[in-house]
Amino acid sequence: MTDELRSEFHQQLDEIQRGIASMSAGVTELVPRATDILLEMDLEGAEYVILGDDEYDGRAIELEELCFKVIALQQPVASDLRAVMSAVKIIADVERSADLCVNICKAARRIYSHELDAHLRGIIHKCGKQAALLFKEATEAYLASDGLRAAALHDMDAYLDDLHRQFIQVIFESHAAGNIDLQVAVQLAVVARFYERIGDHAVNMGDRTRYIVDGWIPEQPYPESDNDLTNTSSSTTT
């Protein structure tokens, strides 16, 4: 009895998964880098990240094409189908997250030479750290096909959402105290949003990973659970 009838096809699936994980790992490093660039007003670094985005776009297209090729030529079904369809979506999440890092760098250029007070720097640092952590977890859960780690992302994201709210509050306070002008305040509010979005993309990746693992679809409660357990917006579960 042979174990594997379609080894070439399954190698292609592995190739897609590794390609996405590698791209996603790149974004995981990009997030703290963008944060540093923002905090250090590093114009050279910003330029580097902005130009480097083409690389991500190119890899996203390559991986997408590989997915289409596999669908057209191999007609995947069951877990293979879930893996390919999810891959197409995850590629978009990763590519978009790279764009958001670029946006943070562009915001850094716009507010160049404006001093940020300690409160602002502190909250930017926290947001960047949490967004990077989410992305790292999403990437590793995807690569390991680990549904449990993927499921934890919703709650991790709830913390990032809290930080996002705090960030907005700190922006108001700094502006009210006259530490930053309105232009800078608006740019920072947008940056806060970028971090929050990166977290959402990581959560999407996690949901897709769970779909690959056992066919779980978001907004579809588990039959045996009470609703509180799957109500991700309440974020109070342990």
Next chain:
Amino acid sequence: MEPTTEQTEHAVFAEAHDPEEPKEQVFVTDDLHVYYGDFLAVRKVDLEIAKNEITAFIGPSGCGKSTVLRCFNRMNDLIESARVRGRVDYHGIDLYGSGIDAVEVRRRIGMVFQKPNPFPKSVYDNLAFGPRISGVKKKSELDDIVESSLRRAALWDEVKDRLKSSAMGMSGGQQQRLCIARAIAVEPDVILMDEPCSALDPIATGKIEELMEEIKTEYTIIIVTHNMQQAARVSDRTAFYSVEVNETSDTRTGILVEYEETDKLFTNPNDERTERYVTGRFG
């Protein structure tokens, strides 16, 4: 990955929320076993075949899918050593009960085989054969049956001008549709198809599949196919059979592994063995 109880319950949950009324069952098998002599060919099959649905049987060679199919119109009777244990109910009647006329069973439950097998007669006579045996004598009545059967099999326009020429001169795909038309001509309730497209090219296959979709409003169809894509394309529900090897006697017995709505079976099967078979991770 091992199938978890969570997954199984998940499937049950999805079904429980199905807004549709329960379908009328044409066949219900209960603890069906088929033996060839002492050899157990298929073990413990419990199936419910719903009316006006297309049910596909898939599985590797020797898994017993054709054997089970042949139980539904008692074709196994024609194999001397074949013996059936358990029940096959057809609209609530035990098909293997006493007093059941196997010929009448086969009239109601028609069959289309792997290789097109038209009679070496004219197109017309192929279609009129069954109705004549059932006692239809009037020419006008036979003409009507021939035309309506050919129309329902989407073959009328192709053959209406050569009804008197031999069916053996038709293409393979046409011959197979003629066989379907011939099955339809005796107004059956169910049509069993045993790999009806395996000898046909993709265009002829496409026509048969389209035809199946059209006639399922009037008939219940069960199809055995080696082509998983075909099962995925045409069927409403799919039964996956596999082979169990008995190490001590070195015999192979067919088992029903999973019976599920087709879209579920091909996107997220409940059983790990189904998963491995449909994804080609199992030989």
